[in-house]
Amino acid sequence: MNQASSLPDGFTALEPFVAQWGLSGTARRAAQRTASSPEAREAFFEAASPLLEAALTWLDDRDLATLAPAGRQLMDLMLSLGHVALAVEIQGPDEVKSAVWRDRMRIDRSTADQGISSCSN
């Protein structure tokens, strides 16, 4: 692992996105999708989507329960990327108008949240 990075080697290009998108908890990731700007979502999608396959392959070689902090950070980034991809790739111009209604649907529970405190969303 690169000492200057919080991410595993090979994924340090995503370092600028960690502060905004390296979030634990499905509801927090969903909320960040709504809170972010279109420019931030598009920049993250453009930088991270080409790394999806490599990141998941790297992570699949490791036990989720005992992931080191760098691996956990990469996992959280990829999970955020899923939310962002829906906004950028699918919803596009409809993202803004649907966000209001989406936030009415409270995420109560997610299998990704084992051991993570819940978040009001």
Place this chain on the structure above:
Amino acid sequence: MPDAASSFQRIPPDELAWLGTGPIPARAYHDPAYFELERQAVFLKSWIHVAHVCELPEPGCFVRRDLEFARASLLIARGRDGVLRAFHNVCTHRGTQLVEEASGRQSKFTCPYHMWTYGADGALLSAPDFEAFHLDKPACALPRVALQECGGMLFVNFDPAAPPLRAWLGAYAERLEQMPAARATTFSQYSYEIDANWKLTYDNFQENYHLRFIHPRSGGAGIGGDNPFGYPASLGFDGPHRTQRIWSNPAPDLKPFQRAAAMRGLPAVAEQGLLDLPFGRDYLAFFPNLFVIGTPTQPFSHTVYPISADRSRGVVRLYWVGEDGNASTRFAREYALAQLRDIHCEDIAMIERGQKGLASGALDHIHFQSMEALCRHLFNEVDSRVQAHARLRGERP
């Protein structure tokens, strides 16, 4: 290779004419008096889905469920004997609600008011100075509500004369047992409250007529070719319940990331044998307010609980077998949840708009076309119960 453009055959409208073709009274969707009859004739007399067995794996596990239609809070618990039971969440001393937590695991339930203590089987175990009451403990057990299970899904019924759950579910009981939800050990969930009647809400999810108009982007994979509305491949009815087989689009419009996300989830689903289940394209609608979808990569249930004539609560659960076994599975499950939530948020926007339109009483009737047959069937089943109940009580239905 079959031509993708000729894959769909629309169900002839005449095949569904037995359900009726006339207009539907609009007041059934907004009138508080009609809702009160529904509450009594439908919700207090039907098996209502409230939980899944995977929430209660061990003795002492419990969940609390508040059901506005019954003005009741229920405590559902697995006893030391392994048996699942449902009780009114109410201390038999003076009616105090016993449990505030939504779920948990404990062997005893103690009322904070005067420390009456019950076992997970509902029996009164102890009560301070109990001799002064001139009562027997067995007479002070928590009040039971009928609870039965099919395909992992737990249902309650407030009617002491209710038929067994399996008889109620009819021919679709076996199909429910072959849904991915029947094998689930965990689930993800989102929920919402909506300013709309429960039928208006539920009906949105019973017809595909709206897909291309309000889900042009999020629902794009389910429409196309010579089925521009994404109408179902088949429909079926059994007593008060109904089903549709979702049309398989031979050339779905999947975006690259969307396709990659789905592919990442497939290995685990295949390993679990979920791709081989017979009802993977089916939607099972159980009267009155539950439907279950068997899509292996996105298997979910949706329950619409009535709160009042113009307010409801929806609970959507994506059911999974096993915890997230690896990063790809975790990713695919979270993407599946977020994708489904995107579609549903577009629905609730339009449903609330519908309620606003109906609330004025401007319309005497609404209309269902043949491909909204499931909506008509639900109305027919509700209305026959409402009319019979009103006649019994000498009321205007």
